[in-house]
Amino acid sequence: xxxxxxxxxxxxxxxxxxxxxxxxxxxxxxxxxxxxxxxxxxxxxxxxxxxxxxxxxxxxxxxxxxxxxxxxxxxxxxxxxxxxxxxxxxxxxxxxxxxxxxxxxxxxxxxxxxxxxxxxxxxxxxxxxxxxxxxxxxxxxxxxxxxxxxxxxxxxxxxxxxxxxxxxxxxxxxxxxxxxxxxxxxxxxxxxxxxxxxxxxxxxxxxxxxxxxxxxxxxxxxxxxxxxx
Amino acid sequence: xxxxxxxxxxxxxxxxxxxxxxxxxxxxxxxxxxxxxxxxxxxxxxxxxxxxxxxxxxxxxxxxxxxxxxxxxxxxxxxxxxxxxxxxxxxxxxxxxxxxxxxxxxxxxxxxxxxxxxxxxxxxxxxxxxxxxxxxxxxxxxxxxxxxxxxxxxxxxxxxxxxxxxxxxxxxxxxxxxxxxxxxxxxxxxxxxxxxxxxxxxxxxxxxxxxxxxxxxxxxxxxxxxxxxxxxxxxxxxxxxxxxxxxxxxxxxxxxxxxxxxxxxxxxxxxxxxxxxxxxxxxxxxxxxxxxxxxxxxxxxxxxxxxxxxxxxxxxxxxxxxxxxxxxxxxxxxxxxxxxxxxxxxxxxxxxxxxxxxxxxxxxxxxxxxxxxxxxxxxxxxxxxxxxxxxxxxxxxxxxxxxxxxxxxxxxxxxxxxxxxxxxxxxxxxxxxxxxxxxxxxxxxxxxxxxxxxxxxxxxxxxxxxxxxxxxxxxxxxxxxxxx
Numbered sequence: 001x002x003x004x005x006x007x008x009x010x011x012x013x014x015x016x017x018x019x020x021x022x023x024x025x026x027x028x029x030x031x032x033x034x035x036x037x038x039x040x041x042x043x044x045x046x047x048x049x050x051x052x053x054x055x056x057x058x059x060x061x062x063x064x065x066x067x068x069x070x071x072x073x074x075x076x077x078x079x080x081x082x083x084x085x086x087x088x089x090x091x092x093x094x095x096x097x098x099x100x101x102x103x104x105x106x107x108x109x110x111x112x113x114x115x116x117x118x119x120x121x122x123x124x125x126x127x128x129x130x131x132x133x134x135x136x137x138x139x140x141x142x143x144x145x146x147x148x149x150x151x152x153x154x155x156x157x158x159x160x161x162x163x164x165x166x167x168x169x170x171x172x173x174x175x176x177x178x179x180x181x182x183x184x185x186x187x188x189x190x191x192x193x194x195x196x197x198x199x200x201x202x203x204x205x206x207x208x209x210x211x212x213x214x215x216x217x218x219x220x221x222x223x224x225x226x227x228x229x
Numbered sequence: 230x231x232x233x234x235x236x237x238x239x240x241x242x243x244x245x246x247x248x249x250x251x252x253x254x255x256x257x258x259x260x261x262x263x264x265x266x267x268x269x270x271x272x273x274x275x276x277x278x279x280x281x282x283x284x285x286x287x288x289x290x291x292x293x294x295x296x297x298x299x300x301x302x303x304x305x306x307x308x309x310x311x312x313x314x315x316x317x318x319x320x321x322x323x324x325x326x327x328x329x330x331x332x333x334x335x336x337x338x339x340x341x342x343x344x345x346x347x348x349x350x351x352x353x354x355x356x357x358x359x360x361x362x363x364x365x366x367x368x369x370x371x372x373x374x375x376x377x378x379x380x381x382x383x384x385x386x387x388x389x390x391x392x393x394x395x396x397x398x399x400x401x402x403x404x405x406x407x408x409x410x411x412x413x414x415x416x417x418x419x420x421x422x423x424x425x426x427x428x429x430x431x432x433x434x435x436x437x438x439x440x441x442x443x444x445x446x447x448x449x450x451x452x453x454x455x456x457x458x459x460x461x462x463x464x465x466x467x468x469x470x471x472x473x474x475x476x477x478x479x480x481x482x483x484x485x486x487x488x489x490x491x492x493x494x495x496x497x498x499x500x501x502x503x504x505x506x507x508x509x510x511x512x513x514x515x516x517x518x519x520x521x522x523x524x525x526x527x528x529x530x531x532x533x534x535x536x537x538x539x540x541x542x543x544x545x546x547x548x549x550x551x552x553x554x555x556x557x558x559x560x561x562x563x564x565x566x567x568x569x570x571x572x573x574x575x576x577x578x579x580x581x582x583x584x585x586x587x588x589x590x591x592x593x594x595x596x597x598x599x600x601x602x603x604x605x606x607x608x609x610x611x612x613x614x615x616x617x618x619x620x621x622x623x624x625x626x627x628x629x630x631x632x633x634x635x636x637x638x639x640x641x642x643x644x645x646x647x648x649x650x651x652x653x654x655x656x657x658x659x660x661x662x663x664x665x666x667x668x669x670x671x672x673x674x675x676x677x678x679x680x681x682x683x684x685x686x687x688x689x690x691x692x693x694x695x696x697x698x699x700x701x702x703x704x705x706x707x708x709x710x711x712x713x
């Protein structure tokens with residue numbers, strides 16, 4: 001399902017404003033939307049995993065938060081809260097990342113009159129995330145082959161070594177890729193002063209209206225509940 | 230559009246004294262195809278950067294002289310302006326994509342030029358047709374093989390229809406058939422009156438396309454031939470200059486081979502299978518036998534599943550039991566990008582890391598065997614590409630693995646460097662290691678391999694010992710994937 005990048009940005013803002021402070025019901029209402037949208041992107045497994053962890057963390061937190069559980073218990077509750085507050089934010093961002101093409105995003109931003117100087121670095125960032133994962137996976141493979149595991153006696157003895165093994169090659173290759181990427185982009189005419197067009201038509205459709213109305217409804221309900229307390 | 234370089238010198242530092250290019254004068258006429266050849270580090274890539282404007286507009290350094298595109302000086306233009314006239318394809322297919330999906334990538338340059346969407350769609354369609362990319366449309370670029378990515382890069386540049394094409398070692402990651410496709414692409418460009426500049430070690434595919442081969446040495450233009458002139462001088466002449474063969478069909482006669490007696494003891498893998506979720510299998514091999522202590526070449530066109538097979542053999546993919554079996558056997562993969570597998574602060578540490586128990590003198594001995602002894606205390610990232618590769622090999626040897634898999638060890642290497650890698654492989658085999666080498670490089674195969682396995686569509690289609698079959702091999706490599 002095609003959703004305009006501007007709608008997605010609105011979704012991100014609305015979701016963040018509700019999720020970080022609202023009680024469980026409103027969070028669920030809000031999170032349901034990107035989860036459903038992710039289903040349209042055929043990320044069923046991921047959505048299932050998310051719904052499961054989110055429910056456990058959310059319900060667990062709501063149930064346990066008032067109790068006196070001692071040190072260990074508090075740690076568990078804190079972890080649950082972190083997962084329950086942060087995960088939806090990640091899901092929204094993940095949805096935007098997998099569903100938005102770089103050119104769509106740039107077109108959407110320029111329609112909102114955001115200058116290219118802001119848009120281009122943002123777009124590069126979106127492009128960079130999958131690269132980081134890709135590189136990181138390759139390095140992880142190399143480490144596995146060397147028999148360096150994340151959890152072993154050896155790494156417990158020297159936890160910083162693992163960080164170093166993982167980060168140094170990652171940084172070296174990302175710096176190089178970042179540089180080559182900007183070279184490739186600039187030789188192909190991407191510059192702050194260019195006026196781009198976009199082959200993918202952007203514009204609002206019924207689904208955008210649905211997303212807008214839904215977000216506004218949830219935010220309003222939440223704000224109303226806050227005011228009436 | 231004519232290109233002219235007038236008295237150009239360039240240095241990557243502040244001082245013109247340690248210049249990588251010295252007083253270059255070069256005229257390239259409209260409609261010409263010129264190959265810049267020379268050994269690694271000779272400065273030929275730097276010349277290509279002068280033409281696409283990265284020097285002086287992107288790269289910092291000191292420059293003297295003028296570069297003119299038509300009658301415009303590149304120093305007075307912007308990169309965006311130059312991009313209307315010059316299209317560039319780079320060596321590393323991983324890092325020249327701005328988009329994550331193929332369709333957007335092909336349209337990217339046109340969008341930057343501000344063309345109307347209708348026009349862009351027409352051009353993308355035409356580019357796709359020119360390069361036969363129908364099957365690659367709508368794909369995630371992260372799921373493509375290196376060769377497939379390179380074709381997308383060419384199509385993308387083609388869509389903007391510039392006057393000049395600059396290709397920097399475009400064949401480094403391509404199979405011979407795709408290289409032949411690339412030659413067709415260059416021919417097409419030439420027939421449309423485009424100027425093409427190719428920086429390249431591999432010359433065979435340019436034999437019928439290139440008008441001139443310009444040989445760069447130590448930052449100067451050393452000499453210049455037509456392909457026919459160079460070929461007339463004989464293969465030894467080119468090899469001495471560090472150039473790859475001009476004529477693959479004649480290759481087999483210049484590399485007499487020894488060894489290859491059958492039968493061998495073999496390392497055998499059973500039921501190697503892999504598929505991305507719910508799709509048809511990428512690899513489906515019921516038995517893979519690798520002769521022990523010998524070098525086996527794995528051939529197959531781009532996207533045939535070679536890298537996936539290597540990862541299966543090394544236990545980096547596949548089911549849990551497959552992974553365990555691979556670990557038990559002791560396999561080691563030398564990745565195409567060796568930067569991924571160097572972790573520590575010194576070459577010696579790198580070798581000691583996988584060694585149990587740690588034995589410094591044994592480690593030094595391994596390094597000595599790979600000509601790395603003098604670098605034991607150096608940081609691995611400070612070494613050259615070939616040295617890094619040997620450090621990675623050393624770490625595989627030190628962790629006592631019997632089967633070492635190489636993923637395209639000679640991509641982008643000149644003739645001398647290729648011979649060095651070939652010598653290393655032979656030395657490893659002599660020490661009893663079994664080697665499995667993914668490659669597109671016929672010269673490497675003829676130089677050091679004993680056994681050939683060819684896969685297509687994830688299945689083994691042919692395997693035979695190389696001895697006596699050199700003709701067959703060259704013929705097969707040239708025709709690989711033609712009926713895909």
